[in-house]
Amino acid sequence: MGSLSAANAKFCLDFFKELRKVKINENIFFSPLSISAALSMVQLGARGNTAEEMEKVSFFPFPGNSGGAPSQFQELLVALGKAGATCSLSIANRLFGEETFQFLQVELEAVDFINAAEESRGKMNSWVEKQTGGKIKDLFPPGSIDSTTVLALVNAIHFKGVHGKSARNFKQDDPVVFIACFILPVFFFWLLFPLPYNGEELSMFILLPENICDESTGLEQLESAITYEKLAEWTNMENVYLQEITVYLPRFRMKESYELTAVLKALGMRDAFILEQADFSGISTEPGLFLSRVIHKSFVEINEEGTEAAAATGMIVFASSFHIPYEFRTDHPFLFLIKHNPSKNILFFGRCCSP
The missing domain is CATH 2.30.39.10 (Alpha-1-antitrypsin, domain 1)
Structure with missing residues (x-):
């Protein structure tokens, strides 16, 4: 998992240095692993220049829709699950897709974005809240999901350690x-x-x-x-x-929420957000797929007992010394x-x- 950890660390620093430009003298907290995992799900379906830009941002090549990255993420999930009795650590991915849309061999949970967008949003938010021990609520805010949504890719991570x-x-x-x-x-x-x-x-x-x-x-x-x-x-x-x-060490508690679209664009991932240029033909043969929003929420609390931290990342795909x-x-x-x-x-x- 060396290449994955190196890619994750490089992305972490690039992302932090871009974020600090707009968060001057403010608290910052995020999960680079959560964002990278969500990016990897989208990147597997990217092709052409869209895929090349995402590879440069994530520092990890994803050849077509297979290769080393998915297996390395899976190995990491297994390793993280062995934190032990005194530490709990979980990370989970979920794809929610419009039930009437034609996807290419994508394992997902079917939802009805067209006729029940708010109900679907509530279902996804409930899944995130459960996966993060109740610390991340309303990842997808009102208005973020509508009838033009065809796919939402979500990652959630939760850690509690003594x-x-x-x-x-x-x-x-x-x-x-x-x-x-x-x-x-x-x-x-x-x-x-x-x-x-x-x-x-x-x-x-x-x-x-x-x-x-x-x-x-x-x-x-x-x-x-x-x-x-x-x-x-x-x-x-x-x-x-x-x-x-x-x-x-001071006790502290942070809750942060970020819209990542501008940050990812600044890092070089541009085509994915442009309707006319995005190429996600590895997800579906239907034309007009593009990323609409990328949302990240995080929580951390440190006290005398230990540390609890959680984060979730959601990516919304629209059609059209x-x-x-x-x-x-x-x-x-x-x-x-x-x-x-x-x-x-x-x-x-x-x-x-x-x-």
Whole structure:
């Protein structure tokens, strides 16, 4: 699954750097894996220049309607399902298709978009809510589904993990305090701390700017410096060594909602959204299929017990080096991500500016 994790990480960083252009000094949280999985379902049916653009954005080639990507996603789904008793992690895909439309060997759940668009929207939203433990509601907002909708591709991911070691006796207004025993070296002007969940197959990594001067939080320099190669090195658990330190982490809770069409277009995926240019002949021989909207919703909450995170992505197809600290205090904005260590896939990525 190396090629999948690399593609996922590269897409994650490209997507984040595009999103930060419009979300200046704001919280950001999304699931690159959820978006990539939803993209992969659409990409399997893309042809011609539409497919080429999607491959450049996703960093993963999908030859025709078969190849390595679907099997790698399936292997990942199996691996993620082995999180253990102390961590629950699930990811699911579902295609909802208009019952009267002619699709090419696509496994989907038939719905009646033509005569019962609102009922179909409610059914899809209920599926997402169930798959995300009730954390993602109304993924498809009112008006997003109508009689011209022929296909909706949905991915949902839900994670709930208990931190490996934590102090539980503190006041409600105090930050979360961890006595942890894993640390990575300091990288130039920022610190990186991996916080493993019980079972240690999943970890949250916190990237904290070390030096703050004037009005700068250091995030701009950190975000500009991140590359795929650096992130792979920084989050490689083989570089971790044991050391007990005290970690102060604020409790925080985020709910984010994004319309991804503009971001994906900016990354280079344009034809898929243009009626006259989109080529989804791998989905159906019927002409005029194009992507109308791409929606992503996410949720994360971190407290003394652990972490709960969820995200869902819906795609609607229409027809026509410094000292090593002994105390790690996250009292200013930081980046964080949740990673599946065995497969090296980034499940969630975010920026915390205001807990």
